[in-house]
Each structure stands twice: as structure tokens, then as C-alpha cells.
Amino acid sequence: MNSIILLSALGLGNLFLGFRRSNRLLLPVMMLILGLVLTVNFLDWNQGPQSFFSGMLTIDNFSVAFTGIVLLTALVLVPFSQKYVLDGEANLAEYYSLLLFSMVGAIMLVSYNHLLMLFLGIEILSVAMYVLAGSDKRNMRSNEAALKYFLMGAFFTGILLFGMALVYGATGTFELSSISFAAQNPVNASLRPMLYIGMLLMLLGMAFKVGAAPFHFWTPDVYEGTPTFFTAFMSTVVKVAGFAAWLKLLVQAFPAASAQGVWLPTLTAMCVLTLLVGNVGAVAQTSVKRMLAYSSISHAGYLLIALVAFNGALEGATANGIMFYMLAYSVATVTAFAVLKLVADARHREDYAGFNGLAKTNPLLAFCLTLSMLSLAGIPLTGGFFGKFFVFMSAVENGYIGLVVFAVVMSMVSIYYYLRPIIAMYMRDADDADSAVPVPVTTFQSGALLVLALLTVLLGVLPGLIAGVL
Amino acid sequence: MLTVLLLLWPVTAALLLHFFKGKAARVAALGAALLEFALALYAAGFSGANLARGGDISPKFEFNFSWIASAGINFHVGMDGLSLLLVLLTTLLVPIILLAAFRRNFANESVFYALVLFMQTGLIGVFTAQDAFLFYFMWEVALIPIYFLAGVWGGAERARITFKFFLYTIIGSLFMLAGFVYLYFQTGPTVDGLSAHNASLSAFYNLNLPAETQLWVFWLIFAAFAVKMPIFPFHTWQPDTYTDAPAPATMLLAGIMLKMGIYGCMRWLLPVVPLGVDYWQNLVLILAIIGILYGAIIAIRQPDMKRLIAYSSLSHVGLMIAGVFSLTQLGMQGASIQMLAHGINVVGLFFIADAIERRTGTRNIADLGGLTRQAPVLTVCFLVLLLGTVALPLTNGFVGEFLLLAGVYQYNAWLGAVAGLTIILSSVYLLRMFQRVMLGPDSTHSATFTDLTGAELAVLVPLILLVFLLGLFPNMFLHLSEGSVLGILGEVAKR
Known part of the structure; x- marks a missing residue:
């Protein structure tokens, strides 16, 4: 809860910094804010579930971990x-504040206990993203992306x-546990189809937000x-x-x-389709950015396996698996996009x-991108391997062997496109004079890249550090 | 704890190598590798004395650390006689391979040597792991550096060839991982009860799965080993990769990496799914023997020296696989010592092929000839290694091949007879190569050819000494692995 308040207040404060002519302060202040909120967030660790806003938000270990x-x-x-x-x-300053505000939405999404909060969280997160997608105002592609993303x-x-x-x-009711209770003890059994249709429509909405097939089509363009x-x-x-x-x-x-x-058959079908579309789509790309877009679709597919195989509360092996996967995936993806941007x-x-x-x-950029690609492909020594390992293991344990076999075959396909940047960087020579000069990287960014690389390897070598915390 | 030191030292040295540039990096890498070898020798001396007294065969220098507590996966390493034999092979060959790389001025030298050392950690990890998932982890750790060694410093076709190599091996090992995951879920809880399952070697040995399950689990696990060794028909990545990779990478691949597959069969396949092995034994033996003949016949027709040695390696590996799958003490012991002997010989042969290529600019046998007059020392070294490879008595190859053939013969006389052709065939293609390259009419290169330099002798002399050491005193090494082999056969016999 403290993190929501802090993020909102500091985000607002950050806007005032924008009145200054100089940008120099913005980046350090932004990092300071994020570091501060991150620390404050972990003060809630192991404090037991705490309810806020008449029980509409619940802060527990699950939400603290994902926050x-x-x-x-x-950061x-x-x-x-x-x-x-x-x-x-x-x-x-506006961009940074929008990012901070969008994270308020993200935190609401990981700690909601009431559908209203779910809706608010999604909207807060998305509206900021619509604006940021179009932030390159003079670029037609950026405008197109914003418009597409917003309409869809x-x-x-x-x-x-x-x-x-x-x-x-x-x-x-809008409350999660009451919905669960009402669904199991319906007052009027004839309302059951309505409940299920509502549930399925909600699933479609969620599938769009995470980019799962068949609602992924916006992803590559946006x-x-x-x-x-x-x-x-x-x-x-x-x-x-x-x-x-x-x-x-x-x-x-x-x-x-x-x-x-x-929902299980629906999700299973989505999972298979997402894995197929993401991996096969990525193979055909010539642009690294589009490949990464399809790669993010395919990772949504692997995560859907975890959703399908999930049983029980928000703790234990499967929850840990999802959390580990998310962390490893985020670190690797940030690295990939960072190098791509540079x-x-x-x-x-x-x-x-x-x-x-x-x-x-x-060499540093190449090394970090290599680690990131290996991690996304799920090769050992990187966090991505243990992410996939935990997710697949819990799926096997719960009897979804066929799904896991399919996912493993798809990860074999993914090796093809994840190796392509590595081959380009290490085994081919620059094809024009423009590409033969070093890419300018500041010391600050090199440091950030090293931290990312270190995180990837740390997750890949000592997974036990966080594999059982939830 | 010593095992952990053996594991961590190369990777630490690899990281430290970043601070050295150019020639200093070579020396530092070699120093690190020699120190590692000294550690392994200490371990061997310690265990060897123990084993010679008929001591117990359980893994020594054990280290067990809860790696992923919630899943019952442990960082459990240790060395029994067989592990020790392969650790010795690895730590012995890595400094020699580093020394062999000295003559070449690779771009980004410190990275090159760091990758070799990094790979050593993976290899030692494979040979000492006592937990299935650690074994798999190390198996892949060994793959990543060799992919870059072959891919960055390789020949013109390197991107395509190393891609094929990477894809083949990783798909093979994913099957193995699937097999391990299946077996893991059949095991009982860990000692501390934190996890419902565990993946320790001993838990896998005590599974006693029903026969029909073992039939398919066998192939899951065997897939990884079959690609790595490689056994016919999973070998298609091998000749290209061996030929295109830079000489030190080829030596690592042929000298050490393919032993991962044979070791894997002995440790993680035969005792785990004995009934599966029982069922598929004939098929694997036949594939292995096809590999022997196929590799040898192609080698006879091979115009390229490096490719010829690659195919000869395929042929010799076939015999080792046959020995292992004969499930006899003779065959297994033969495979153990032959792993050592083959590593020494093949590294030496690749080194000589590389030395000749560097002087003449060609590997094509037809373009060479009459080199012996200018290079008597090289001729002698070449001949010794070659005779070791064709298994002449008193050389290292003889002991291994003799035991291997005896083992296969014990299993089935006909198979033994066909496998025995390997000795004839290998002398055909190797002596033919020697004759065309070193003897024969003078070629355009023979006048300008030069003999071995001191640095090159430093590589070859230890290898040649080892050819004779293993040939004259094989018992030193056979003692080391005997207990382990008997233990494995005992597990297999429990079926």
C-alpha cells in the first residue's frame, strides 16, 4: 500500500521537476524514486495479508513479490x-511520471481483491501506455501504434x-472470494450460463492485455x-x-x-495456439524488434502453461515457478530491448x-545480448532455464505431460531465432561502414547492463535463492 | 571439498583472465590449467592408493549442498574411480590443448583461453555430478563455450556448421532432461522431507521401474549420449564440426567432449534402466558396429587429413560404445582405458594435422608428400601416435582395443569378429595417410617444409610419453576404474 501512495505522490512531484529547463536531474531522481519504493515495498514482506480500501486491495507476499x-x-x-x-x-518529466503512474496500476493489478480494482488497475496501466506508445510524435509508426493500441x-x-x-x-458481488462462494453455491442455478459467459469474456479481455493468441495480433505492430x-x-x-x-x-x-x-479447455487451447503463433511467427521475422515482439507472445504461451497447471493457493511450487519465470523473463527482455535500443x-x-x-x-553489448538470448531460449546457466524448468516441472507434476512436450518442441524451434542475433554478432562482419564503428554507450548504461547480466547468471546458477520464497 | 575446488578453479581463472592481455593471457591460462592438473593428480594419488588396497568404491571428496531446496535438487559432487579417471583425462588434456593453441595468434586471446577454462568446469562437473539435474546443467555448461570456440574462431562455414552442432546436441539433451524429469517424479522424498522427490544418483539406481517403462525411458536418456558420442546415425554433425572448428576446439571435442557420452552411458543409463538396456542392447551394439565400419570405410576414401581423423574418431568411438554395451567387465574396463588412450591419440593426431596445415597451407592428402626428409622428428612423433591409434602392442591403443574386442567377443563371437575389422581398417586408412603425406614422392611443399619447433615438441612429448606409459603400465589406470565398473555391473545385474 505504501508503494502505491509513494508512487502516486512522487510521480506527481516528478512532474514539477519538468518545469525546470534542464533534464539533468530527472534520471537520478527517477532512479531514486524507484529505489525508494522498491525498498518500501519489501517492508511489507511476511507481514501477513493486509487489507485496504474496505478489503478491495490485499497486500500479501504474492503481491509484494510481483510488485x-x-x-x-x-529500475x-x-x-x-x-x-x-x-x-x-x-x-x-511527463514520460517518467506516466511510467510511475502506470506502475500504480500494475501494483493494483497484483494486489486487487475486487473486480473494480482490477478494472481500475488495467485502465491506469493501459492509458499511460497508450500515450507512451505514441510519444514519438513526429514518427508515423509511433502514431499508428498508439492509435492501434488505443482502439483495440x-x-x-x-x-x-x-x-x-x-x-x-x-x-x-465484485469481491473475489464472494464470487467464488457464489459460483459454488448458486442462489439461482439458471444464472450459471451467465456467470460462465461473463467469466469467458473476462478471460478474453485479459488475454488481450498479455498478448495471448488469438488476441495477439496487435502485439507486433504496436x-x-x-x-x-x-x-x-x-x-x-x-x-x-x-x-x-x-x-x-x-x-x-x-x-x-x-x-x-x-476455463481450463479455453486456456489450454489458447496456450497451444499462443506457443505456436509466437514461435513460428518469430522464425519468419527479419527485424529483431518484431522477433522480440513474437518472442514475448511465445513467453505468454509458456506462462499460460503455468496458469493451466495451477492448483491451490498463491504459494507453493507453481506460484514460485511463475514468479521465477517472470523475473528471469523480465531481466532478459529488458537486456534485449536495451541493447536493441542502443x-x-x-x-x-x-x-x-x-x-x-x-x-x-x-564486446559488452554483444555479451549481454547473448546472455539475454540464451536466457529467453532457456539454455542452462541463465535464469530463463530455471524459469522454464520450474514451470514445466509443476505442469508435469499436475499431469499436463502433453502440453509440456509441445512446449519443449516449441522451445527447440525458438533456439533457431534466438541464435540468429548471436550468430550475427559473433560470426559475421559488419556489412556497411556505418556498422563498423562502435555503438556509443555511456558508463552508466554499461553498468546497468552488467547488473542485468549478473542478475541473469545469478538466477541461472543459484536459483535456490528465490525459488522457494512464496 | 577438493571436487568443488576442481570445479570452481577453472571458471574463476577464466574470469580472472579478463585482466590479462595477449601473451600474458596464454601463460596465465596455462598456469591455471597446470595447477588444476596438480590438484587432480593429488586426488588420484589419494584415491589410487585407497583403491589399490581394495578400499570402498563409493565417491570420494564428496560435497553436498542444497541447491534448490524446495525441489530436492542438490549440488552433489564426488569422485569415484571412473570419475577420477575422466577428471584426470580432462585436466591432463586441457593444458596440452592450451599449449597447442600457443602457436596460433587468435583474435581476443584472453577470451579464447577463458572459454577453454570455462569449458573445463563444465566437463569436470559432468564427470563428478551425483545429482541428475546437476549433471544436465553441467552437460549444457560444457556446450556453450565450445559453441563459441568453434563458432567465433572457426573456418568459413562456421555459422552454419556450429548452428547444426548446437541444435543437434541441445535437442538430444532436452530428451535426456525429459527422461530425468520423468524419473525424478518416480523417486521418493528427500532425507529432510522438504521435497516430495529427489534426483540423486542413488535414488535413480533404486527405482526398479517396470520393463515397459524402461523401454522408452532408455531412448530419452540415450538420445543425448548418442548425439554427443556420436553413434551412427546421429553423427552427421560431427565430421563438419571437427573439420571446421579451430584445432584446439576440435581437440576439446574429440579428446574430451565425446567421452561425456560414453561416461554418461556407464553412469546414468546402464544402471538406471537396466531392463531397457537389456532390450535394446543388440540394437545399440549393431549401430555401434555399423559406426565402426562406416567411419572406417569413409576414412579410407577421405582426401582431407582433418576429416580423415574425424571419421577415424567416429570409428573408434563405435568400438568403445560396443564395449560398454557388451555389459562385460572386459568391455567396460576396455572402454574406460580406451577413453584415456583415444583422448591422448586423437589430440596428438589433430595437432600434427594442424602443424602440417600451418606449414603447407593445405590439409589435402593428395597435395602433400615427401615431408619426412625435412622433418624427421615430426615423422617419428606422427608414427608413434598413429601406431597408438591402430593399437600396436606396447602402445596405449592396444590395451584398450584388446579389452574392448574381448568384451564384445564374450558377448557375441560374430559381433566380436566384425568389430575386430576395426584394427585392420584403421591401419589401412591411417598408414595410407602417413604414407601419402610423409613418405612418397616429393611434393611442392617438401622443400620448404620445416621440422617441429620446441614449443610444438612441448605438446607432443608428453603425449608420446603417455602413449607408452599407458601401453606398458595399463594396470595403474585399470585399477582406478575397476571398482566403479564392477559396481555398475552389479547395479545392472540387480535387474
Whole structure:
């Protein structure tokens, strides 16, 4: 709760900094804010569930852990906005404040206990993202991305809201545990179809927000058009919060066997489709940014396995698996987008060939991107391996062997496209004079990259550190 | 604790190597590798004395640390005789391979040497792991550096070839991981009761799965080993990769990495799914023997020296696999000592092929000839290693191949007879290569050819001494692995 208040207040304060002519203070202040909120967030660790706003928000270990991932991701991502500072971007204070506000939405999503809060969280998160997607005002692609994201987003928010209304109609409550109770002990059994339709509509809305197939079609275009810095935020923070919210919805509102009978097949089908679309789609891409967009779809697929296989409360092996996966995925994705941004800013291209010879000109960038690609592919020594390992293990334990086999086959496919940047960087030479010069990287950004690399390896070598905390 | 030191020292040294540049990096890397070898020798001396007295065969220098407590996965390492033999092989060959790399001025030298040392950690991890998931983890840790060694410093086709190699091996090992996950869920809880399952070697040995389950679990686990060794028909990545990789990477691949597969079969396959092995034994033996003949026949027709040695390696590995799957003490012991002998010989042969290529700019046998007059020392070294490979008595190859063939013969006389062709065939292609390259009519290169330099001799002399050491005193090494082999056969016999 403290983190919500702090983020809102400091975000507002941050806006005032924008009145100054100089941008120099903004980045350090932003990092300070994030560091402070991150620390404050963990003060709630192991304090037991605390309720706020008449029980509409619950802060427990689950929400603290996921809030931690969101804030940490933002903290390690922010250094890569340094170019905005150096270029004297006029609206930087607004961007930063929008990011802070969107994280308020994300925290609400990981700790809601009431559908109203779910809706508010999604809207707070999304509206900020709509604006940031179009922040490169003079670029047509960015405008297109914002418009697409906004139109689609508004449409699916409508569907989500419609679903909530139907659920409310069937159960008479917005509170998760009461919905669960009402669904198991219906006053009027004839309302059951209405409940299920509402539930399914809500699932569709959530599927859109996390980019799961068949509601993924906006992802590649929006990701590509959005300025890379904000794409990174979109594919990590939005996804982490969205999945945590989805998980809470399924586990706390619809755990009943009869409800599971409806959402389980739907989710399983979505999972298979998402894995297929994400991985096969990524193979065909020539732009690294679009590949990363499809890669984020495919990771939504792996996380859906965890949702399908989930049983029980928001603790234990499966919850830990999802949390670990989210952390490893966020770290790797931030690294990938950060390197992409640095390279694309210098070389003005986002295709694989733009990375040719990077190992010679910028060994550090090449090394960090390699670690990130290996982590996303799930190769040992990186956090991504244990993320997949835990998720797949819990799925096998709960009997979803077929699904896991399919996911493993899909990860074999993914090795193909994750190796392509590595091959370009280490085994090919730059194809034009522009690409033979080193990409400018500040010491500050190098430091941030090293921290990211260290995190990836740490998660990959000592997973026991956080594998059992929930 | 010594095992942990053996594991951590190379990777630490690899990280420290970042602070050295150019020639200093070579020396530092070599120093680190030699120190590692000294550690391994100490361990061998300690255990060897113990084993010679008929002491117990359980793993020594054990270290057990709860790695992922919630899942019952432990960082459990230790060395019994067989592990120790392979740790010795690894720690012995790595300094020699580093020394062999000295003559070449690789770009980014410190990174190159750091990757070799990093790989050593993975290899030692594979040979000492006592937990299935740690074994898998180390298995992949060994793959990543060799991918970059072959991919960054390799020949013109490196991107395509190393990609194929990476994909083949990783898909193979994913099958193994799937097998381990299945077995893991069949095990009981950990000692402390924190987790419902555990993945320790001993838990896997005591599973006693029904026969029909073992039939398919066998292939899951065997897939990884089959690709790594490689056994026919999973070998198609091997000749290209061996040929295109830079010489030190080829030596690592052929000298040490393929032993991971054979060791894996002995430790993680035979005792875990004995009934599966019982059922598929004939098929694997036949594939292994096809591999022997296939590799040998292609080697006879091979115009490229490096490729010829690659195919000869395929052929010799086939015999080792056959020995292991004969499930006899002779065959297993033969495989153990042959792993050592083959590592020494193949590293030496690749080194000589590389030395000749560096002087003449070609590996093509037809372009060479009459080199012996200018290079008598090289000729002698070449001949010794070659005779070791064709298993002449008194050389290291003889002991291994003799035991291997005896083991296969014991299992089935006909298979033994066919496998025995390997000795004839290998002398055909190796002596033919020697004759065409070193003897024969003078070629354009023979006048300008130069003999071995001191640095090159420093690589070859230890190898040649070892050829004779193993050939004359094989018992030193056979003692080391005997207890482990008997233990494995005992587990297999419990079926």
C-alpha cells in the first residue's frame, strides 16, 4: 500500500521537476524514486495479508513479490532512457511520471481483491501506455501504434467490463472470494450460463492485455511502432502485472471445479495456439524488434502453461515457478530491448544484419545480448532455464505431460531465432561502414547492463535463492 | 571439498583472465590449467592408493549442498574411480590443448583461453555430478563455450556448421532432461522431507521401474549420449564440426567432449534402466558396429587429413560404445582405458594435422608428400601416435582395443569378429595417410617444409610419453576404474 501512495505522490512531484529547463536531474531522481519504493515495498514482506480500501486491495507476499519484479524491472530499464536526457527531450518529466503512474496500476493489478480494482488497475496501466506508445510524435509508426493500441485496447476493455457486469449479475458481488462462494453455491442455478459467459469474456479481455493468441495480433505492430524504451516496459511490466492479475482471478474467483471445466479447455487451447503463433511467427521475422515482439507472445504461451497447471493457493511450487519465470523473463527482455535500443539509435536499423560484427565493436553489448538470448531460449546457466524448468516441472507434476512436450518442441524451434542475433554478432562482419564503428554507450548504461547480466547468471546458477520464497 | 575446488578453479581463472592481455593471457591460462592438473593428480594419488588396497568404491571428496531446496535438487559432487579417471583425462588434456593453441595468434586471446577454462568446469562437473539435474546443467555448461570456440574462431562455414552442432546436441539433451524429469517424479522424498522427490544418483539406481517403462525411458536418456558420442546415425554433425572448428576446439571435442557420452552411458543409463538396456542392447551394439565400419570405410576414401581423423574418431568411438554395451567387465574396463588412450591419440593426431596445415597451407592428402626428409622428428612423433591409434602392442591403443574386442567377443563371437575389422581398417586408412603425406614422392611443399619447433615438441612429448606409459603400465589406470565398473555391473545385474 505504501508503494502505491509513494508512487502516486512522487510521480506527481516528478512532474514539477519538468518545469525546470534542464533534464539533468530527472534520471537520478527517477532512479531514486524507484529505489525508494522498491525498498518500501519489501517492508511489507511476511507481514501477513493486509487489507485496504474496505478489503478491495490485499497486500500479501504474492503481491509484494510481483510488485518487486515490476519495480526492479523499471529500475534496471530506466538507465536506457539516458538518450532522452542527452537529447534534451522536452517531455521527459511527463514520460517518467506516466511510467510511475502506470506502475500504480500494475501494483493494483497484483494486489486487487475486487473486480473494480482490477478494472481500475488495467485502465491506469493501459492509458499511460497508450500515450507512451505514441510519444514519438513526429514518427508515423509511433502514431499508428498508439492509435492501434488505443482502439483495440478500448474495445477489449469494453469486453472485460461486459464480462464483469455479467459476473456481477450472476453472483451479486465484485469481491473475489464472494464470487467464488457464489459460483459454488448458486442462489439461482439458471444464472450459471451467465456467470460462465461473463467469466469467458473476462478471460478474453485479459488475454488481450498479455498478448495471448488469438488476441495477439496487435502485439507486433504496436511493439514495432512504439519507441523501444517503452516497448521494453510494455513487454515486461504490463505482462507481469497482467499475468499476476489473471492468476489471481482464476485462483481466487473461479477455483470451482465446474468453472474450471469451462476455463481450463479455453486456456489450454489458447496456450497451444499462443506457443505456436509466437514461435513460428518469430522464425519468419527479419527485424529483431518484431522477433522480440513474437518472442514475448511465445513467453505468454509458456506462462499460460503455468496458469493451466495451477492448483491451490498463491504459494507453493507453481506460484514460485511463475514468479521465477517472470523475473528471469523480465531481466532478459529488458537486456534485449536495451541493447536493441542502443544499437538501433546508433545504426538506425533494427534488422539482424544491423548486429553484424557487434562483438568486435562492442564486446559488452554483444555479451549481454547473448546472455539475454540464451536466457529467453532457456539454455542452462541463465535464469530463463530455471524459469522454464520450474514451470514445466509443476505442469508435469499436475499431469499436463502433453502440453509440456509441445512446449519443449516449441522451445527447440525458438533456439533457431534466438541464435540468429548471436550468430550475427559473433560470426559475421559488419556489412556497411556505418556498422563498423562502435555503438556509443555511456558508463552508466554499461553498468546497468552488467547488473542485468549478473542478475541473469545469478538466477541461472543459484536459483535456490528465490525459488522457494512464496 | 577438493571436487568443488576442481570445479570452481577453472571458471574463476577464466574470469580472472579478463585482466590479462595477449601473451600474458596464454601463460596465465596455462598456469591455471597446470595447477588444476596438480590438484587432480593429488586426488588420484589419494584415491589410487585407497583403491589399490581394495578400499570402498563409493565417491570420494564428496560435497553436498542444497541447491534448490524446495525441489530436492542438490549440488552433489564426488569422485569415484571412473570419475577420477575422466577428471584426470580432462585436466591432463586441457593444458596440452592450451599449449597447442600457443602457436596460433587468435583474435581476443584472453577470451579464447577463458572459454577453454570455462569449458573445463563444465566437463569436470559432468564427470563428478551425483545429482541428475546437476549433471544436465553441467552437460549444457560444457556446450556453450565450445559453441563459441568453434563458432567465433572457426573456418568459413562456421555459422552454419556450429548452428547444426548446437541444435543437434541441445535437442538430444532436452530428451535426456525429459527422461530425468520423468524419473525424478518416480523417486521418493528427500532425507529432510522438504521435497516430495529427489534426483540423486542413488535414488535413480533404486527405482526398479517396470520393463515397459524402461523401454522408452532408455531412448530419452540415450538420445543425448548418442548425439554427443556420436553413434551412427546421429553423427552427421560431427565430421563438419571437427573439420571446421579451430584445432584446439576440435581437440576439446574429440579428446574430451565425446567421452561425456560414453561416461554418461556407464553412469546414468546402464544402471538406471537396466531392463531397457537389456532390450535394446543388440540394437545399440549393431549401430555401434555399423559406426565402426562406416567411419572406417569413409576414412579410407577421405582426401582431407582433418576429416580423415574425424571419421577415424567416429570409428573408434563405435568400438568403445560396443564395449560398454557388451555389459562385460572386459568391455567396460576396455572402454574406460580406451577413453584415456583415444583422448591422448586423437589430440596428438589433430595437432600434427594442424602443424602440417600451418606449414603447407593445405590439409589435402593428395597435395602433400615427401615431408619426412625435412622433418624427421615430426615423422617419428606422427608414427608413434598413429601406431597408438591402430593399437600396436606396447602402445596405449592396444590395451584398450584388446579389452574392448574381448568384451564384445564374450558377448557375441560374430559381433566380436566384425568389430575386430576395426584394427585392420584403421591401419589401412591411417598408414595410407602417413604414407601419402610423409613418405612418397616429393611434393611442392617438401622443400620448404620445416621440422617441429620446441614449443610444438612441448605438446607432443608428453603425449608420446603417455602413449607408452599407458601401453606398458595399463594396470595403474585399470585399477582406478575397476571398482566403479564392477559396481555398475552389479547395479545392472540387480535387474
